Amino acid sequence: xxxxxxxxxxxxxxxRGHILRTMLTMLGIMVGVTTIxxxxxxxxxxxxxxxxxxxxxxxxxxxxNRYQWGGExxxxxxxxxxxxxxALERVGIAEYIVPYRENWATLSRGGTDINxxxxxxxxxxxxxxxxxxxxxxxxxxxxxxxxxxxxxVIGHDIYENLFPDGEDPVNEYIDIYQVxxxxxxxxxxxxxxISNMSDLAADYKVFIPLPxxxxxxxxxxxxxxxxxxxxxxxxxxxxxxxxxxxxAVRGLKPGAEDNFGINSQDFILxxxxxxxxxxxxxLVGIGALSLLVGGIGVMNIMLITVTERTREIGVRKxxxxxxxxxxxxxxxxxxxxxxxxxxxxxxLGFLVTGVIAAVSPLIFVFSGIAVGLGFAFTSIxxxxxxxxxxxxAARKSPVEALRYE
Amino acid sequence: xxxxxxxxxxxxxxxxxxxxxxxxxxxDLTIDKAEYISIMGPSGSGKSTxxxxxxxxxxxxxxxxxxRGTDVTELSDSQLATARNREVGFVFQTFNLLPRATxxxxxxxxxxxxxxxxxxxxxxxxxxxxxxxxADRMNHRPNELSGGQRQxxxxxxxxxxxxxxxxxxxxxxxxxxxxxxxxxxxxDELWEKGNTIILVTHExxxxxxxxxxxxxxxxxxxxxxxx
Ligand SMILES: Nc1ncnc2c1ncn2[C@@H]1O[C@H](COP(=O)(O)OP(=O)(O)O)[C@@H](O)[C@H]1O
Ligand SMILES: [Mg+2]
Numbered sequence: 116x117x118x119x120x121x122x123x124x125x126x127x128x129x130x131r132g133h134i135l136r137t138m139l140t141m142l143g144i145m146v147g148v149t150t151i152x153x154x155x156x157x158x159x160x161x162x163x164x165x166x167x168x169x170x171x172x173x174x175x176x177x178x179x180n181r182y183q184w185g186g187e188x189x190x191x192x193x194x195x196x197x198x199x200x201x202a203l204e205r206v207g208i209a210e211y212i213v214p215y216r217e218n219w220a221t222l223s224r225g226g227t228d229i230n231x232x233x234x235x236x237x238x239x240x241x242x243x244x245x246x247x248x249x250x251x252x253x254x255x256x257x258x259x260x261x262x263x264x265x266x267x268v269i270g271h272d273i274y275e276n277l278f279p280d281g282e283d284p285v286n287e288y289i290d291i292y293q294v295x296x297x298x299x300x301x302x303x304x305x306x307x308x309i310s311n312m313s314d315l316a317a318d319y320k321v322f323i324p325l326p327x328x329x330x331x332x333x334x335x336x337x338x339x340x341x342x343x344x345x346x347x348x349x350x351x352x353x354x355x356x357x358x359x360x361x362x363a364v365r366g367l368k369p370g371a372e373d374n375f376g377i378n379s380q381d382f383i384l385x386x387x388x389x390x391x392x393x394x395x396x397x398l399v400g401i402g403a404l405s406l407l408v409g410g411i412g413v414m415n416i417m418l419i420t421v422t423e424r425t426r427e428i429g430v431r432k433x434x435x436x437x438x439x440x441x442x443x444x445x446x447x448x449x450x451x452x453x454x455x456x457x458x459x460x461x462x463l464g465f466l467v468t469g470v471i472a473a474v475s476p477l478i479f480v481f482s483g484i485a486v487g488l489g490f491a492f493t494s495i496x497x498x499x500x501x502x503x504x505x506x507x508a509a510r511k512s513p514v515e516a517l518r519y520e
Numbered sequence: 521x522x523x524x525x526x527x528x529x530x531x532x533x534x535x536x537x538x539x540x541x542x543x544x545x546x547x548d549l550t551i552d553k554a555e556y557i558s559i560m561g562p563s564g565s566g567k568s569t570x571x572x573x574x575x576x577x578x579x580x581x582x583x584x585x586x587x588r589g590t591d592v593t594e595l596s597d598s599q600l601a602t603a604r605n606r607e608v609g610f611v612f613q614t615f616n617l618l619p620r621a622t623x624x625x626x627x628x629x630x631x632x633x634x635x636x637x638x639x640x641x642x643x644x645x646x647x648x649x650x651x652x653x654x655a656d657r658m659n660h661r662p663n664e665l666s667g668g669q670r671q672x673x674x675x676x677x678x679x680x681x682x683x684x685x686x687x688x689x690x691x692x693x694x695x696x697x698x699x700x701x702x703x704x705x706x707x708d709e710l711w712e713k714g715n716t717i718i719l720v721t722h723e724x725x726x727x728x729x730x731x732x733x734x735x736x737x738x739x740x741x742x743x744x745x746x747x
Contacts, residue, residue, distance in 0.1 A: 121632045125632075128620060128621070129620065132620045426616070427618055429616075430616045430617075430618065431629070431633075432577075432601065432604075433575075433577055433604060433610050433616075434604070434605065434610075434629050434630040434633060434677070435601050435602065435604050435605020435606070435630055435633040435634060435681075436601060436633050437597070437598045437601040437602075437633070438597060438598070438601075439598075440633065512578075513577045513578070514572050514577050514578045517577070517612070517616065
């Protein structure tokens with residue numbers, strides 16, 4: 116240990132003696148580490164953003180659909196109907212059971228039409244499960260659902276389009292599929308760029324009571340059912356029970372495949388991560404490659420250093436330095452260059468990531484993984500590319516080294 | 521096994537491309553403790569080669585070398601390094617100081633390799649630098665010192681581990697005659713304190729300081745006499 120400190124000191128001394136060269140050598144490593152940190156942080160940030168976005172679907176909500184998401188669509192499966200809803204209502208450990216039906220229709224008001232809006236027929240519990248914050252008005256009540264009142268809660272973009280002058284929409288009427296509906300609430304603006312591409316935000320949706328939807332559009336599209344668990348930990352037991360109940364109501368024999376799908380946000384997140392992991396790996400690879408280039412720079416400079424300091428090596432050996440001391444000295448020099456370059460690169464990397472996060476919807480993640488990876492990579496690079504020059508130095512014969520001009 | 525150093529039939533060949541250059545052609549030599557020997561001879565006669573072998577910097581091609589009764593040719597690289605560190609001190613014609621280290625730093629160097637603690641090292645290095653008359657130059661770098669002062673730093677460095685044997689290869693070769701005499705009187709002083717001195721030179725008046733003269737010619741010992 117003691118000798119290690121001495122070796123460390125003399126390595127630092129000789130690096131300080133060649134400030135310019137040391138800095139040039141560091142540059143390559145610095146750029147490499149900056150690249151890795153930025154790439155890994157951006158990936159972590161993107162992933163965090165996507166995960167947050169999907170979590171809007173509820174982290175303790177199961178979606179019971181006709182098909183498994185990401186599974187086969189051609190398999191024959193019966194539509195989900197009232198029978199399944201009633202069966203699921205017997206699952207005691209579930210919190211809410213919310214059926215909904217999706218249709219698409221043209222909305223209009225005073226001569227303005229907007230086409231292809233999603234009309235969701237559902238029950239009063241929908242906004243408890245999906246936590247849909249209202250900007251104006253309220254969501255519909257149990258009795259309104261039971262009565263089949265023609266009332267609706269509209270998404271923010273629909274509101275903006277149909278009420279361009281910003282008038283109070285509550286208690287005004289809009290036409291859905293040419294049937295007049297009274298507006299009772301407006302959902303807060305939710306969208307950002309991911310949710311606009313997917314279907315997660317309520318900005319283009321209109322909510323109406325389920326019986327009204329069934330009367331207007333029929334049952335051919337089938338139901339979907341959201342089932343929420345009281346806590347995230349309960350999600351799995353709830354899923355198991357739902358599966359059991361559904362299999363029973365569908366009369367599936369043991370060993371037969373499910374003919375329904377039980378989905379969750381976790382499941383699409385997993386799918387998303389599966390689909391993107393190779394891309395991320397490739398990006399990290401690019402970062403690692405730039406570090407490799409930096410490492411070759413380190414080896415080059417270390418080889419020059421070793422040659423230049425042949426005489427010093429001879430002197431040290433004459434005074435009693437063992438091969439290992441000389442080897443450690445030059446290896447440490449390479450490592451120190453890599454570490455300092457890496458540290459500066461890490462700071463730069465986080466600065467760059469911070470700036471990216473500030474000007475984009477990306478979430479800034481201080482990625483410990485990125486720091487760990489960067490440190491590990493630079494150390495490996497330092498040892499890998501520093502070893503050859505250091506061995507060369509250690510192997511020099513003392514007499515030859517002392518004769519070197 | 522009498523004597524501090526015993527060479528028998530030592531030869532050394534250097535490879536230059538495909539040809540072998542014989543630098544030593546069969547040296548028999550015994551040196552006792554506290555001797556003061558000069559090794560003389562024309563340029564290329566093998567003086568440095570012999571000194572390097574004596575100092576365990578290099579190993580003979582053939583023949584045997586016993587140092588304090590130990591067969592040096594049997595030692596590993598790491599054992600040779602330890603032996604150089606503890607048993608001998610080198611003084612070179614070109615000083616061979618580390619340019620970026622201070623006088624003190626240079627003198628400390630052998631102690632780093634012997635594993636001495638920081639405090640002990642500083643104390644010992646200061647003590648030796650004082651002894652060679654450089655108490656006021658400890659924090660100077662070699663390029664801030666005169667040739668004579670540099671050679672004193674080198675001598676302090678050779679002495680710092682208390683080796684008992686000083687090997688000097690033309691220590692006055694790069695110095696003017698007055699400074700050279702100063703260095704020589706330092707060597708004389710060290711011999712009087714009981715150190716063994718082996719001095720390579722090609723100048724007769726330098727060799728006069730020694731008590732025994734060995735002359736080399738073409739890799740052979742041509743003369744070995746008490747003065
Ligand atoms: N490393 C070496 N490679 C090849 N030849 C060498 C080497 N060292 C010394 N020699 C040769 O060996 C002979 C003796 O050299 P050296 O011991 O340095 O002589 P001196 O010190 O007496 O001038 C010379 O001919 C020299 O050229
Ligand atoms: Mg010579």
